[in-house]
Amino acid sequence: MKKIIYFLFAFALFSSCSAEKPDRYFSASPEIEVTKLTLKYYTDGNWEALKVLYADTAKVLNNVPETKGISIDAAITDYKNDHELFISMSYVAAEDFFEMVVTDEGETWVNYWGLWKGTLKATGEEFEIPLHITQRFINQMIVAEHGYWNNSAIALALAKLESPTP
Secondary structure, X not given: OHHHHHHXXXXXXXXXHOXXXXXXXXXXXXXXXXXXXXXXXXXXXXXHHHHHOEEEEEEEEEOXXXXXXXXXXXXXXXXXXXXXXXXEEEEOHHHOXXXXXXXXXXXXXXXXXXXXXXXXXXXXXXXXEEEEEEEEEEOOEEEEEEEEEOOHHHHHHHHHHHOOOO
């Protein structure tokens, strides 16, 4: 009888310890595919296709705090202006890393780390900028996007173009 009680106790202990936890990290998902499309549509300048991936109320926060987020329409205007400055833009596929995370609160986020390349029209100078973009999804639509990169090298190159040479 003691053996049965010990066995039942051990079984209950081990089964409670091995309770299945839901998956929270993913390297493949429909949301990751949407993030990949945002990169493609940005480099292609396909603004209408890009806009469809975002909810109407989405906020885009590229290198700004939460209080300075802008709509996808305003972001696309900025992106168009960026495209005017460069001969070419691309993301280096060999440097791409994507993951989807489901937070403790049940929010779905896709994180992207990569390397952006661009060639400035005015000088032919090439830039390589590491970046991180994270997008929050609801029903496979982007509702928030945060982008982080250091564009000071580009800003300095543009400032040199605008300043008169002595």
